[in-house]
Amino acid sequence: MFIRSDGQEAIGCLPMTHHPVSEGRLCHRGWNRFQNLRSFNRLSLPLVREGTDLKEVTWPEALQKTTEKISELLSRYGTQSVGVIGSPWLTNEDNYRIARFSREILGTHHVDGSYRFSGASALTALSRLFSGSFGSLGSIPAIAQTPSILVIGKESCRDFSPVGSRLIKAFLRGSAVILADPLCTRKEHFFNYLLPHPIQSLAAAFKDKESLPPEVSAHLFQPGLALIFLADQVDSASSLVSLLQAVWPRSPTENHLPFILPLSRSPNLKGAWDMGIQPGEGGLTLHEMLEEESQVKGILIFGDDLLNHLLTSSLLVKFKNLEFVLVADRFFTETTRMAHCVLPIPLLAETQGTMTNSEGRVQTLRPFLGPQKESRSVADILYGLSQRLGKDFPVFSEPEVRKEISRSISPYSEVASESDLEEVGGILLPAPTAQLPWEPSEALEQAPEQNRYRLLVPNTLYAWNRNQMIHESPVLKIEYPSDRLTVRMNPLDAKELKLRMGEKIKIRSDRGQTQAPVEVDDNIPSKVLMLPSHFVEAVEGLAGKAVRDVTTRTVFFPNLSVTVEKI
Amino acid sequence: MERVVLHKSNLKPWVDRIHRGFHVFVPSRVRGEIFFLPQAGPLESDLLSGIATLPYLPPKDIVFPQSETLFSFTRDAGDIAFSVPERASRKRLILGIRSCDTVGLHWLDHFYLTNFLDFYYHDRRDNLTLVSIACNQPMKNCFCICCEGGPFLDPEKAAFDIQLVDLDEHYLVECNSEKGKRLVDLDRNLFSLPDPAMVEARDQLEEKSRTLFLQEPTSYMSAAIRRITSNSVPPEVWTELGERCFDDGGCTFVCPCCSCFGVGYSSKGETGCHYRFWDSCDYSGFTREVSGHNPRAEKGERFKRRFFHKLSYQYIKRDGRIGCVGCGRCITACPGEVGMPAVVERLRRG
Numbered sequence: 067m068f069i070r071s072d073g074q075e076a077i078g079c080l081p082m083t084h085h086p087v088s089e090g091r092l093c094h095r096g097w098n099r100f101q102n103l104r105s106f107n108r109l110s111l112p113l114v115r116e117g118t119d120l121k122e123v124t125w126p127e128a129l130q131k132t133t134e135k136i137s138e139l140l141s142r143y144g145t146q147s148v149g150v151i152g153s154p155w156l157t158n159e160d161n162y163r164i165a166r167f168s169r170e171i172l173g174t175h176h177v178d179g180s181y182r183f184s185g186a187s188a189l190t191a192l193s194r195l196f197s198g199s200f201g202s203l204g205s206i207p208a209i210a211q212t213p214s215i216l217v218i219g220k221e222s223c224r225d226f227s228p229v230g231s232r233l234i235k236a237f238l239r240g241s242a243v244i245l246a247d248p249l250c251t252r253k254e255h256f257f258n259y260l261l262p263h264p265i266q267s268l269a270a271a272f273k274d275k276e277s278l279p280p281e282v283s284a285h286l287f288q289p290g291l292a293l294i295f296l297a298d299q300v301d302s303a304s305s306l307v308s309l310l311q312a313v314w315p316r317s318p319t320e321n322h323l324p325f326i327l328p329l330s331r332s333p334n335l336k337g338a339w340d341m342g343i344q345p346g347e348g349g350l351t352l353h354e355m356l357e358e359e360s361q362v363k364g365i366l367i368f369g370d371d372l373l374n375h376l377l378t379s380s381l382l383v384k385f386k387n388l389e390f391v392l393v394a395d396r397f398f399t400e401t402t403r404m405a406h407c408v409l410p411i412p413l414l415a416e417t418q419g420t421m422t423n424s425e426g427r428v429q430t431l432r433p434f435l436g437p438q439k440e441s442r443s444v445a446d447i448l449y450g451l452s453q454r455l456g457k458d459f460p461v462f463s464e465p466e467v468r469k470e471i472s473r474s475i476s477p478y479s480e481v482a483s484e485s486d487l488e489e490v491g492g493i494l495l496p497a498p499t500a501q502l503p504w505e506p507s508e509a510l511e512q513a514p515e516q517n518r519y520r521l522l523v524p525n526t527l528y529a530w531n532r533n534q535m536i537h538e539s540p541v542l543k544i545e546y547p548s549d550r551l552t553v554r555m556n557p558l559d560a561k562e563l564k565l566r567m568g569e570k571i572k573i574r575s576d577r578g579q580t581q582a583p584v585e586v587d588d589n590i591p592s593k594v595l596m597l598p599s600h601f602v603e604a605v606e607g608l609a610g611k612a613v614r615d616v617t618t619r620t621v622f623f624p625n626l627s628v629t630v631e632k633i
Numbered sequence: 634m635e636r637v638v639l640h641k642s643n644l645k646p647w648v649d650r651i652h653r654g655f656h657v658f659v660p661s662r663v664r665g666e667i668f669f670l671p672q673a674g675p676l677e678s679d680l681l682s683g684i685a686t687l688p689y690l691p692p693k694d695i696v697f698p699q700s701e702t703l704f705s706f707t708r709d710a711g712d713i714a715f716s717v718p719e720r721a722s723r724k725r726l727i728l729g730i731r732s733c734d735t736v737g738l739h740w741l742d743h744f745y746l747t748n749f750l751d752f753y754y755h756d757r758r759d760n761l762t763l764v765s766i767a768c769n770q771p772m773k774n775c776f777c778i779c780c781e782g783g784p785f786l787d788p789e790k791a792a793f794d795i796q797l798v799d800l801d802e803h804y805l806v807e808c809n810s811e812k813g814k815r816l817v818d819l820d821r822n823l824f825s826l827p828d829p830a831m832v833e834a835r836d837q838l839e840e841k842s843r844t845l846f847l848q849e850p851t852s853y854m855s856a857a858i859r860r861i862t863s864n865s866v867p868p869e870v871w872t873e874l875g876e877r878c879f880d881d882g883g884c885t886f887v888c889p890c891c892s893c894f895g896v897g898y899s900s901k902g903e904t905g906c907h908y909r910f911w912d913s914c915d916y917s918g919f920t921r922e923v924s925g926h927n928p929r930a931e932k933g934e935r936f937k938r939r940f941f942h943k944l945s946y947q948y949i950k951r952d953g954r955i956g957c958v959g960c961g962r963c964i965t966a967c968p969g970e971v972g973m974p975a976v977v978e979r980l981r982r983g
Contacts, residue, residue, distance in 0.1 A: 068663070068666065068668075070690075070694075070699070072698065076700075077698045077699055077700050077701065078690075078694065078698065078699025078700060078911075079699075080666070080689060080690050081689075081883075082664070082665070082666055083666065083689050083965055084665055084666070089965075090689060090883075090965045090966060091881070091883060091965075091966060091967070091968040092881060092883060093879065093881050094879075094880055094881045094882050094913075094915075094916060096881070097881060097882050097883055097886055098882075098910075100699070100700070101700065101897075101910065104700070104899070104908075105899065106899045106900055106901035106904075106905065107899075107901065223879070224879050224880070227879050227881050227883075227968040228968070230879055230968050230969070231968035231969070231970075234877065234968070234969055234970055235970070238970070254876035254877075255873055255876055256876070256877070490664065490665065540895060540896075540897030540898075540910065541895060541897075541910060541912060541916065541918070544895075544916070544918030544921065545880075545916055545917065545918045547918075547921075547925075
């Protein structure tokens with residue numbers, strides 16, 4: 067994509083028509099991508115907390131203050147008292163540096179990404195199945211040639227134009243395109259079939275093949291099937307593993323690798339994960355760092371508005387009680403407002419480096435503008451902190467870091483080739499070669515009892531929708547309006563309960579209860595309710611404690627069987 | 634219309650001469666993509682030939698940027714000072730604009746300069762000279778001939794200053810305005826008078842080009858216009874087409890005729906600005922009201938509205954022509970494969 071400038075600031079953007087993935091097509095976020103580059107909400111100077119206020123300071127002062135606080139934590143509580151959070155909104159090189167800095171300079175094992183509650187489960191499942199970093203499991207252009215495609219969630223099409231475009235091409239060529247979406251009553255004509263199941267119960271539905279329409283069965287369970295889903299919405303690793311087992315009953319071999327496309331709305335989810343933004347041996351996940359009994363007393367956050375990602379109120383309480391929070395970010399956010407020290411870093415459009423997209427394609431960013439205001443690169447910050455901590459952290463250029471990455475992360479062995487990276491479309495990582503047996507795993511979700519409603523608690527990507535790319539763009543802010551607390555319900559169910567839009571209902575599950583107004587929605591099937599997971603108070607009231615996913619070492623709220631009554 | 638001949642070897646000296654008075658935008662490649670950019674290196678001759686190689690972004694961006702500051706303000710001790718961006722002092726010239734894009738600019742002129750004069754647009758447009766090149770070889774998505782958007786410009790119907798007709802070693806230079814004549818007057822020595830054979834060759838080339846551009850009918854405009862005007866397109870057709878629209882807005886952004894914009898506001902402390910940006914009728918937020926009600930919440934409804942505006946007779950009567958020039962960019966931009974020709978063909982079928 068090109069960002070266009072009038073010589074002073076960004077005025078527009080344009081996709082490349084000969085790019086192998088986009089072919090000149092973007093989603094609405096892409097076409098308006100330039101707008102946050104001109105935001106007035108940019109952080110311009112380092113800030114340090116004084117009482118309740120954040121005060122502007124010079125870079126040496128901010129780095130000194132941060133170093134003092136880190137040193138204090140390390141000496142008082144030990145090396146494992148500091149956690150570090152990387153981000154899918156940073157380049158591979160910066161994430162690699164952050165992972166290395168955490169382990170070599172701070173000596174902490176507690177490194178994780180802001181994606182622990184949205185994305186990590188899918189990546190954990192795939193990493194386990196393919197024995198580590200899994201390269202590319204299928205390319206977006208190849209979707210068009212796939213004979214059958216299972217798409218989980220409509221957003222996989224609408225919000226990812228290059229993917230949606232290939233789905234339509236495949237449909238027009240005669241491929242079978244199957245949509246699984248529990249929050250959908252009408253499928254678009256280019257989906258041949260609609261399965262009304264959430265990802266958690268798809269595996270169970272597929273195991274009982276008799277219950278599936280025969281034409282759907284004929285297309286599933288084939289080696290040529292492509293599976294497309296939003297990694298951000300996979301709540302537990304076991305639900306994905308059990309789905310993969312159900313769809314591909316045989317273990318993958320080199321000749322029959324499953325075609326899997328785990329999409330993400332963050333630009334570098336896979337890259338950050340591959341670069342080591344995940345806990346090391348004995349390290350804690352983000353969720354574990356913020357548990358009440360955790361030994362972590364301070365957190366360094368790079369490149370994300372972490373508060374938007376926290377799923378339960380207890381995590382927020384712990385976060386507020388941390389002795390030290392450093393945030394290196396681009397904009398004023400809720401997280402920066404709670405930080406003890408804030409360091410401005412450049413936007414991606416001002417940064418050199420590479421990113422790895424959902425299909426495992428590594429591409430280069432070319433800075434459109436020089437660093438603005440007083441921002442400093444993540445590399446500079448890490449170097450400055452290391453120096454003040456009396457340690458030696460190498461100042462590597464981006465190509466030098468890529469050389470290191472190519473030596474230490476196996477699917478990335480080609481990224482040291484600058485000429486290949488220069489090509490439009492960059493480098494597609496190789497497919498995995500590991501042939502592991504599928505691990506046994508059971509689907510979690512049971513069918514709801516009769517006369518009860520199934521309450522879906524999806525991650526509607528609130529965190530993503532509130533990110534600064536959206537927040538700083540007037541068009542996208544209108545396109546993604548803030549949610550109001552409502553429970554969505556089918557019109558016929560509302561009629562049966564004599565409910566009108568906005569009237570309150572009481573919802574009861576075996577674990578608790580809550581009250582919320584109703585929003586009537588044609589897209590919601592009968593006997594299904596939808597409450598987005600980011601309405602933490604309402605969800606916790608109803609679901610009680612979040613469920614722990616032992617594989618991903620995080621929590622999520624499962625779908626519930628509930629009763630409903632009008633208040 | 635005055636006609637003169639420019640040998641292609643004289644193009645560079647002529648452009649060098651033009652540079653003294655103008656900021657010259659020429660088609661230029663950046664990483665394989667073509668843009669109209671201020672000339673910074675040698676002219677790319679293949680982009681100035683009769684082959685209809687279009688930049689993906691139409692030159693409307695030069696007069697109507699994707700975003701621009703309308704005014705800025707600063708408050709100082711209670712007084713608020715406003716400032717409007719200064720008008721570019723240097724005149725601008727686009728060399729190598731194609732017929733379709735020239736007609737597109739003419740359409741924008743109608744929108745921004747009649748009824749209400751938009752002075753941001755007016756300042757840029759008034760300062761702009763257009764030297765177009767007539768197309769004689771279509772690219773795969775071209776259907777300008779179905780929309781009266783090319784391949785040659787009609788002096789009666791489009792506001793251009795000069796049209797260059799590619800006659801192998803020469804350009805036939807057709808001046809359509811005083812501005813155009815003044816460009817030739819910059820150095821009359823570079824030009825010669827056309828002989829009758831050359832004029833005849835030009836007419837034959839236009840005739841041949843029209844045939845080439847109509848080789849495969851890509852559009853059934855008149856049938857679609859009839860159906861859309863008489864509201865005889867069944868609602869399920871709009872629903873079907875709307876389902877293929879991903880609300881990405883790409884088709885509107887690369888359309889030479891789309892003129893809709895939204896206004897944003899940004900401030901920090903005592904300073905701020907209002908600015909406008911390209912908006913799209915594809916977007917659900919385009920018509921959503923403050924209450925949350927959206928009269929065109931359904932994609933099919935938005936899709937219908939877009940094509941109603943482009944093709945219905947009510948708008949043709951108001952705007953003087955259909956809102957499409959046949960450049961084919963929407964075919965490239967649309968992930969749902971429902972660019973203008975596909976829609977028109979679907980509407981014709983009913």
